[in-house]
Amino acid sequence: MRVLLVMPTPFENGRLGLENVVWLSEPVALTSVGSAIEDRHEVRVLDLRLEDEDALVRTLSTWKPDVVGTTSMTTDAYQAKAVLRTAKNVCPGVLTLVGGHHPTLCPDEFDFDYVDVIVQGEGEHTLREIMERWSRQREADDRTFDGVKGTRWRDASGVRRVNAKREQTASLDDLPIPNRRLIEKYQGRYFFTAFRPMASIFTSRGCSFDCNFCAIWEFYERRTRFLSAKKIVDQMEACAEPFVFVLDDNFLTNKRRVVELCDEMERRGLKKYWMTQGRTDFAADNPELVARLAKNGLVMLLSGFESNDDDNLAALRKKSSWQKNLRANEILRENGVISTGIFMVRPDWTKEQFAGLYEYVNSLDIGIPLFTILTPLPGTQLYRAYKDKLLTNDHRLFDLLHAVLPTRLPREEFYAEFCRAYDATEKSVRNAYKWFFKARPTFIPKNITSIVWFYARTWRYQRIHGDHRSFLRDEEGLLNGPGAKAGLTWEDVAYPKGDEHVAARADEDAPARAGGKLVKLRIPRRIWADDVAEASAGAGE
Amino acid sequence: MMGDLASVEKREAPAPPASDTAAPAGASAPGVTAAARRFLADLRVEIESHPGVNHLFLGRCATSPFARQDYRVFGENHYPLVCVFTSYLERLLIRAPTSDAKLWLAKVLVDEYGEGSEGEDHATLYGHFLRACGSSVPDRADTVKVPAPAFEFVSEHRRIVSEEPFLVGLGAVGPGHEWAIPKMFDAVIPGLRRAGFTPEEIDYFTLHVEQDVDHGAWLEEALLRFGGTDEARAQIRRGAILSLEARARFWSGVQRAVVRWRQPSAVRVDGASPRTIAREILMTAWDGSPRLRALEAGYDSLLARRRPTIRELIEQSRR
Numbered sequence: 001m002r003v004l005l006v007m008p009t010p011f012e013n014g015r016l017g018l019e020n021v022v023w024l025s026e027p028v029a030l031t032s033v034g035s036a037i038e039d040r041h042e043v044r045v046l047d048l049r050l051e052d053e054d055a056l057v058r059t060l061s062t063w064k065p066d067v068v069g070t071t072s073m074t075t076d077a078y079q080a081k082a083v084l085r086t087a088k089n090v091c092p093g094v095l096t097l098v099g100g101h102h103p104t105l106c107p108d109e110f111d112f113d114y115v116d117v118i119v120q121g122e123g124e125h126t127l128r129e130i131m132e133r134w135s136r137q138r139e140a141d142d143r144t145f146d147g148v149k150g151t152r153w154r155d156a157s158g159v160r161r162v163n164a165k166r167e168q169t170a171s172l173d174d175l176p177i178p179n180r181r182l183i184e185k186y187q188g189r190y191f192f193t194a195f196r197p198m199a200s201i202f203t204s205r206g207c208s209f210d211c212n213f214c215a216i217w218e219f220y221e222r223r224t225r226f227l228s229a230k231k232i233v234d235q236m237e238a239c240a241e242p243f244v245f246v247l248d249d250n251f252l253t254n255k256r257r258v259v260e261l262c263d264e265m266e267r268r269g270l271k272k273y274w275m276t277q278g279r280t281d282f283a284a285d286n287p288e289l290v291a292r293l294a295k296n297g298l299v300m301l302l303s304g305f306e307s308n309d310d311d312n313l314a315a316l317r318k319k320s321s322w323q324k325n326l327r328a329n330e331i332l333r334e335n336g337v338i339s340t341g342i343f344m345v346r347p348d349w350t351k352e353q354f355a356g357l358y359e360y361v362n363s364l365d366i367g368i369p370l371f372t373i374l375t376p377l378p379g380t381q382l383y384r385a386y387k388d389k390l391l392t393n394d395h396r397l398f399d400l401l402h403a404v405l406p407t408r409l410p411r412e413e414f415y416a417e418f419c420r421a422y423d424a425t426e427k428s429v430r431n432a433y434k435w436f437f438k439a440r441p442t443f444i445p446k447n448i449t450s451i452v453w454f455y456a457r458t459w460r461y462q463r464i465h466g467d468h469r470s471f472l473r474d475e476e477g478l479l480n481g482p483g484a485k486a487g488l489t490w491e492d493v494a495y496p497k498g499d500e501h502v503a504a505r506a507d508e509d510a511p512a513r514a515g516g517k518l519v520k521l522r523i524p525r526r527i528w529a530d531d532v533a534e535a536s537a538g539a540g541e
Numbered sequence: 542m543m544g545d546l547a548s549v550e551k552r553e554a555p556a557p558p559a560s561d562t563a564a565p566a567g568a569s570a571p572g573v574t575a576a577a578r579r580f581l582a583d584l585r586v587e588i589e590s591h592p593g594v595n596h597l598f599l600g601r602c603a604t605s606p607f608a609r610q611d612y613r614v615f616g617e618n619h620y621p622l623v624c625v626f627t628s629y630l631e632r633l634l635i636r637a638p639t640s641d642a643k644l645w646l647a648k649v650l651v652d653e654y655g656e657g658s659e660g661e662d663h664a665t666l667y668g669h670f671l672r673a674c675g676s677s678v679p680d681r682a683d684t685v686k687v688p689a690p691a692f693e694f695v696s697e698h699r700r701i702v703s704e705e706p707f708l709v710g711l712g713a714v715g716p717g718h719e720w721a722i723p724k725m726f727d728a729v730i731p732g733l734r735r736a737g738f739t740p741e742e743i744d745y746f747t748l749h750v751e752q753d754v755d756h757g758a759w760l761e762e763a764l765l766r767f768g769g770t771d772e773a774r775a776q777i778r779r780g781a782i783l784s785l786e787a788r789a790r791f792w793s794g795v796q797r798a799v800v801r802w803r804q805p806s807a808v809r810v811d812g813a814s815p816r817t818i819a820r821e822i823l824m825t826a827w828d829g830s831p832r833l834r835a836l837e838a839g840y841d842s843l844l845a846r847r848r849p850t851i852r853e854l855i856e857q858s859r860r
Contacts, residue, residue, distance in 0.1 A: 016804060020811070048597075052813045053793050057592035082600030089724070090590040189815050394606050453818045456825035463806050463828070473803045477608025 001135060003037060004065035004087075005030040005182075006056065007047040008072065008079035016474050017075075017399055020049055021461045022370070023192040025245055026200035029071045029100060029123070031178035036124035037131050038179060041067075045182040048083070050189055056083060060090040067134065069119075069127070071100035074377055075399045077109060088114040095134050095143065099123045102395075105215055105379030107152050111160050116143055118152040121166050121219070122205075124175050126150040168220065172205060172227045177235060192245055192275055193340075193368055194447060194454040195300065199239035200247050203232045203261075207250040209279070211304075212317045213344070215379035216249045224250070226257050229264035236272050243299075244274040252278030252301075258289055265296040275300035280328035281320045287331045294335035299443070300367075301332055305341040308360035312346070315496035316374075317381075322360070329364045336439025338367035338432065344400075345418060346374045348408040348495040354417040358424040367432035371421040372400035389493045391479045402475055408490040415468035422462060577768035580778075581761060585720055588781055593788030594721045598796035602732035607799070609736050613674035614802045616667070618795045620678060621691040621851055623667045623745070627653045628858030629714045632702045636710070645763035649719075649756050666745040673742035682851040690794025692848045697787040699858070701780060708773055712780025715764065719756040721785060726750050 007027035027047055034043040046059055060068070068087035072080035080103075084096040099119030103110050107118045119126050129148045137143070145153040150166030169175055180187070180199065188197040204227065206220030236244050252258065280303045283290050290298075305325045307313050313320055325341075332339045341364070343357060361369050375398050376383040376390070390404050397404055407414040437444055444451065464470045480486045588594060601607075602615075630650050637643040654662050668679035678685050687695070702710040726746045733743045740747065768774045800807060806828075816824075827833045849857060 050811065050813065050815075053597055053796065054592040054789055055813065056597060057590070057595045060595075061590045061592075078601065078605040081604035082597055085603055085728070086595050086597060086600045089595050189811075396605065449818050453821050456818075456821045459825055460828050464804055470804055476803070477610040478606065481606060481608070 001041045001066040001131065001138070002063060003034070003041050003043045003067045003069065003131070004059060004063065005034050005043065005045045006068060006070045006083045006087075007045065007049060008070055008076045008083050009048045016401060016464060016470055018370070018401070021458060022368075024049060024190050025192070025198075025247060026180070026183055026186075026190050027071070028178055028200050028202055028247055030069075031180060031182050032175070032202075033069070033099070033123040033127045034182050035176040035179040036128050038182075040135075041131060043182060047183060047186050048079075050186050056086060057090055060087055060094075064091060065094060066138065067095045067097065067131070069097040069099065072098060072102045072110075073100065074102045074106075074379075074395050077102050077106075077395045081110065081112065081115070085112070085114045093141070095130075095138075097127070097130065099126075101215070101219060102378065104219055113154070113158065116154060117145055119150060120152065121150045122168055123150075125169065126166055168223065168225070170225075172225050173231055177231070178202075180239070187241070190245075191450075191454070192243075192300070194451040195243040195245070195273070195275060196450050196453070197241045198243040198245050198275075199241040200245045201232075201235045201239070202247045203227045203235075204248045204251065204253070204257075208253060209250070209319060210317055210381075211319075212381040212385075213374065213377065215377060218379060220249075224253055226254065229257070229260040232261055233264045233268055233270055236270060236274065237268070239272070242273060244272055246274055246276035248276060248278075250278055251276040252282035252286075255286065255289065258286075258293065262289070262292045262296055270297065272297050273299045275302065277302040279303060279320065280305060281324045283328035283331055284324040290331050290337065291335050294337050298337055299440075300338040300340055302340040303328065303342070304344075305364075305366075306344045308343075308357050311496065311498045316344070326364060329366060333365060333432070333435045334439070336436055336443075338436055339364075340368040340370060341366040342370045342372060344372050344374050346495065347403045347405045347414070348490050348493070349414075349417075350408060351413070351417055354421075358421065361425045362428045364428060365431040365435060366425075366428050367436060369421070369425050369428060371418065373403050373418065375400050375402075375404055386493065388485065389488055390484055391488060392475070392481055392484050394478045394481065397475060397478060402471060405493055406488045406490040412468060412472060415471040419466050419468045419471065422466065574765060577765050577774070580768050580774045581764055584716055584778055584781060587778075588716055588720045588785065589724055591721070591782070591785040591789070593785035593792065594724050596789055596792035596796075598792045598799075599725055599728040601796075603728040605732070606735055607732055609674050609738075610802070611799050612733065612736055612738075613671070613676045614799045615795055616671045616674050617676055617678050617685075618688045618691055618791075618798055620664075620667055620671060621687045621854055622694060622791075624664045624682075624851060624855050625695055625858040626663070626714075626718075628855075629698055629702045629710070632699075633707065633710050633714060636702075636707050638707060641766055642707075642711070642763060645759050648759055652752055652756065663745060666748070670738075670742055670745050673738060678851070682855070685851055686845050686848045687851055687854050688794075688798065689844070689848065690791045690798070692854075693794070694787050694791040695854065695858075698784065701783055705780065705783075706776055708767060708776035709780035709783070711763075711767065712777035712782075713784035715760045715781070716757075716777070717781040717784030717788075719760050720781075721788065723750045723757070 005027075007030055027045060030045050034045055037043060044059070044063065044065075046055060048056060059065075065087075068084065068091070070080045070083045080098055080100075084098060087094050087096055095116050096114060097117045097119055098110050098115055100123075103118050104120040107120060110118050117130060119130075126148065130145060130151065133145055133148060143153065144155060144161075145151050145163070146161060147163060149164050151163045153161055153163075155161055178201070187199075190196070190198045190200060192198055204224055206222070206224040207214070207216045208222055208224050210217050210222065274297050276298070278301055283301065283303070303325075304318070306316055306318055306320075308322050308325075310321050313322070329339050329341070341361070343361065345354065345357065374382075376386040377398055378395075386405060389406070391406060392404055403411070403414060409417065433444075607615075627650060630646050630653065634643055634646040634650065637646055664679075671679050698713060701713045705713075726749050730743065730746050730750070733746060764777060768777055827837070
């Protein structure tokens with residue numbers, strides 16, 4: 001059978017957003033599930049972020065797939081639905097599937113007649129089973145998928161049936177390696193800032209922390225699984241690109257595996273530059289490991305610094321501190337690793353708090369500071385706490401660049417403060433590059449064209465991003481819409497009071513209480529959407 | 542529908558059309574209608590799966606919570622198409638080679654002039670929608686220039702109905718519109734409802750889904766009579782596809798406009814062809830130079846000035 005896997009665009013092309021400006025990573029979710037079925041089926045991946053508007057319909061009408069699948073994060077939920085709706089229109093007999101983060105955590109949002117099956121959780125084994133069933137049932141147009149774990153499907157009367165949850169694969173080594181040939185036609189077009197051309201791989205899944213603004217740990221049920229060092233280096237070696245982005249949710253989480261990976265890289269003499277995401281506290285606590293990783297090609301680490309304020313970090317359940325951020329950054333700088341720091345401003349911030357954050361960033365010399373707005377993403381604890389206080393339910397505005405909660409400053413002033421971030425932290429970037437040049441003198445000359453390419457691109461984008469009116473226009477007509485309460489002000493929202501650091505300390509001092517009761521309550525039997533009410537009630541938030 | 546087709550099959554084939562059509566010497570021969578029916582079935586599938594009918598922008602209307610403001614931009618771009626649609630039919634009516642063809646065109650025209658909508662023609666109905674979106678364009682038709690995507694679409698259709706053979710024109714305004722519109726508006730209507738428009742405000746769209754199903758049935762009857770030869774069928778198909786290609790370009794233009802009103806200086810998106818570093822640098826230099834930007838703006842406004850106002854477009858269409 002012919003299977004078309006479609007990566008949707010996050011927004012309509014040209015809207016405000018950092019994807020395709022600051023980064024564009026490979027659709028690894030699609031190449032992973034595609035690899036799981038390509039031994040028996042013909043698989044194509046269509047990355048709509050790198051295609052013309054009509055590419056989907058032309059592919060559907062000429063290639064005539066039997067199955068169309070797509071994936072969705074929160075912001076591209078509408079686009080994913082548009083893909084499947086279009087697929088049903090053009091090829092009425094097609095089987096449509098959606099999987100990924102948002103459908104797993106909020107499956108009800110995909111309950112439409114043009115969505116045949118919603119895949120929840122890891123998709124590799126589930127898709128394989130769906131394909132086996134559909135191969136047998138297609139002739140009779142029998143779309144029942146009872147018993148296929150990890151799916152929701154519509155029966156003939158249109159009722160959505162829910163199957164049992166699929167257990168996570170015990171070892172990532174058992175999963176097929178994503179076949180990058182499926183995206184051969186796009187190779188050379190993926191990038192992270194000036195690191196291009198770039199390949200993307202994953203080496204672990206999950207995160208064992210429970211930050212309340214993130215749903216990764218809920219998606220993976222707080223488990224982290226790792227690929228073996230050998231498989232990681234195999235994948236890196238197979239990439240033709242000079243840069244590899246390791247897309248792990250938290251690469252720096254297990255000391256032993258990092259040591260094993262360094263051993264393997266050294267043994268095989270890997271010559272690749274690579275980038276990844278990891279926590280600052282790990283880097284701060286393991287300077288010798290960071291040095292070793294840098295020697296083995298790590299050139300950029302993307303970390304959630306989040307805040308310059310320990311109370312704020314505690315309110316986010318980040319379990320780190322501004323001192324750790326500072327120390328981690330020093331270690332990265334000394335080892336020639338560009339630090340990409342993500343900072344989160346809060347909607348209840350005053351001008352002084354914005355200024356304080358920018359001053360802090362400048363004191364760090366962060367190479368690539370990225371600024372976001374605290375957003376209760378569906379599926380997170382924060383969402384469950386704040387869902388009644390949202391100004392909008394338009395998922396396009398849940399892109400971390402729009403305040404979906406009421407702001408303390410008038411919105412115009414809030415966005416004016418937010419969008420001066422890049423100008424205000426220029427000093428940090430300049431200094432970081434000086435440090436980087438000192439540590440890796442040949443890197444910048446060797447990659448000068450890519451650096452020029454990136455700055456040309458972002459300079460044009462900054463004309464939009466640096467203008468607060470862009471943000472206001474973006475949300476015009478979309479606030480206080482259906483499902484949102486009208487007339488909310490920042491005072492209606494129980495923002496953190498500023499004593500969270502002390503409270504968190506008290507919790508740490510009482511390990512039995514925190515470790516026993518809270519963890520048990522926060523990890524319900526089944527966390528996904530149908531248990532949200534239960535989970536929410538259990539967590540007491 | 543099947544009843545209509547069956548009754549058509551029993552009728553005699555039409556008289557040969559005028560010289561600018563390729564139709565059907567010997568159309569009455571047995572088997573011709575069956576071939577025509579097959580052709581129509583295939584054509585319907587081709588139209589209903591065409592990018593012009595299934596443009597991703599339409600899918601987005603169905604699934605994304607666009608605001609009234611977005612639909613204002615959508616409507617202002619779409620309005621000129623609505624204002625001049627009858628002129629295509631009128632031109633074809635004059636050129637129609639047989640009374641059957643004239644009859645079908647006349648039936649559709651009667652509807653377009655306001656039958657079934659309390660005497661309000663479709664442009665007037667669309668005006669109600671635009672006002673509900675907060676647009677005053679219908680009241681300023683004397684001064685508002687036709688947006689570029691609409692102008693391109695209208696120009697292409699004028700060319701088709703005036704310069705191409707009659708059957709190509711029939712293919713464009715017939716299946717190219719009547720079979721396409723219900724499916725396109727099926728995507729738009731849920732979006733309009735979600736944006737809070739009342740049923741009365743979106744009458745234009747709902748009426749078209751119902752009315753164009755009727756038009757489609759009448760059309761099928763007419764096409765069965767005309768699609769008697771391979772050449773005639775090829776002309777009908779060509780007309781439909783030319784119209785839909787123009788439609789796909791039109792929707793891409795509308796989508797750009799919907800994005801651009803929120804982000805006037807939106808980043809220039811890549812699309813399928815990767816940009817070279819040289820081009821990226823050139824674009825940045827261009828955007829960075831106030832003089833070059835002014836030159837570009839001047840060129841755009843020159844192009845806009847060359848386009849007619851909506852009133853002029855309507856008047857041109859009547860000539």
